Amino acid sequence: MTTRLRCGCGRHAGAGPVHPMRRAFLGRAVGLGSWALLATAGGLAGCGDKAGDGQALAPVEIGAATACELDGMLLADYPGPKAQIHFAGAAAPVFLCDTVELFSMLLRPEQVRKVAAVYVQDMGQTDWDQPKGHWTDATRALYVRGSKRLGSMGPTLASFAQEADARKFAAEFGGSVLRYAEITPAMADLSGGAKTDSRM
Numbered sequence: 001m002t003t004r005l006r007c008g009c010g011r012h013a014g015a016g017p018v019h020p021m022r023r024a025f026l027g028r029a030v031g032l033g034s035w036a037l038l039a040t041a042g043g044l045a046g047c048g049d050k051a052g053d054g055q056a057l058a059p060v061e062i063g064a065a066t067a068c069e070l071d072g073m074l075l076a077d078y079p080g081p082k083a084q085i086h087f088a089g090a091a092a093p094v095f096l097c098d099t100v101e102l103f104s105m106l107l108r109p110e111q112v113r114k115v116a117a118v119y120v121q122d123m124g125q126t127d128w129d130q131p132k133g134h135w136t137d138a139t140r141a142l143y144v145r146g147s148k149r150l151g152s153m154g155p156t157l158a159s160f161a162q163e164a165d166a167r168k169f170a171a172e173f174g175g176s177v178l179r180y181a182e183i184t185p186a187m188a189d190l191s192g193g194a195k196t197d198s199r200m
Contacts, residue, residue, distance in 0.1 A: 057086055059119040059135035060093055069094040070101055073152060079129045080151025081121045081159045083138065088114040098153040099143065103188035123158050124165025136161040139180045145187060147175035153190065157183065 062075045062082060075082050075097050083102035084093040096102045099120055105111060106118070118138035125134040128149060136159070144158040144166055151158075158175070160166035166177045 057117045059084060059117075061133060061135075062095060066095050068097040068101070070096065070105065073097045075152075076130075078152030080131070080149070080156045081123050082131060083118065083120045083159075084135070085115060086117040086119075088116040090116075093117075093119075098151045099157040099159055100151070100153055100155075100188050100190065102138070103157065103183050104185075104190050107185045107188055120159035122161040122165075123169070124160045124162055134161075141180060142166040143178045143180070143183060144170045144173075144175040145178055145183075147173040149173050157187065 064074070064076050066075045067073065068075060075095055078097055081099045083096040083099050085096070085102070085106070086093045096105065102118070102120065106115070119135040120138045120141050121131050122134040122136045122141070123131065126132055138159070141159045141161060142163050144160070146155070147158055147170065149158060150156065157178075158166075158169060158173075160169065163177070169175075170177050
């Protein structure tokens with residue numbers, strides 16, 4: 001029987017006690033690392049830098065048992081854009097259940113592992129409530145911040161491959177359109193409260 005992990009961060013309705021590791025993570029202040037550096041040629045490893053094998057840089061699809069690297073939440077159970085990071089030398093990517101977690105993880109001052117590739121889901125092409133596939137390079141994506149639509153952690157950064165889709169989404173649901181390098185540590189704060197759907 002498969003054990004289904006649920007969020008233990010204490011921010012969701014009906015959540016259990018906060019797991020010590022999760023509490024320690026949320027208790028850290030997000031550093032002021034330079035996110036823009038990851039978008040430069042030296043920040044992300046090129047195609048010549050293999051991570052595990054030659055296929056590791058391609059996006060990997062999530063399954064029913066794919067869990068979030070930070071809190072163990074099952075990605076398939078929650079709405080909104082997901083993310084994956086391919087670290088150089090790693091055989092498989094790490095998955096995150098929300099784009100806010102993605103930026104928070106990469107902006108942490110202790111994050112020193114070399115990033116080979118980062119992908120987010122194109123919400124202009126996939127269903128918001130049950131997003132599948134449609135992975136796009138996070139460094140080239142556009143993000144809508146402050147919309148009415150909620151992700152797995154509440155307010156999220158909706159990701160889009162096309163600017164037209166991002167602006168259409170912002171016109172319908174509110175928010176401002178930002179580029180990858182414009183996301184700041186303050187926008188990736190995981191310590192605030194979150195409104196979630198009935199599954200949480």
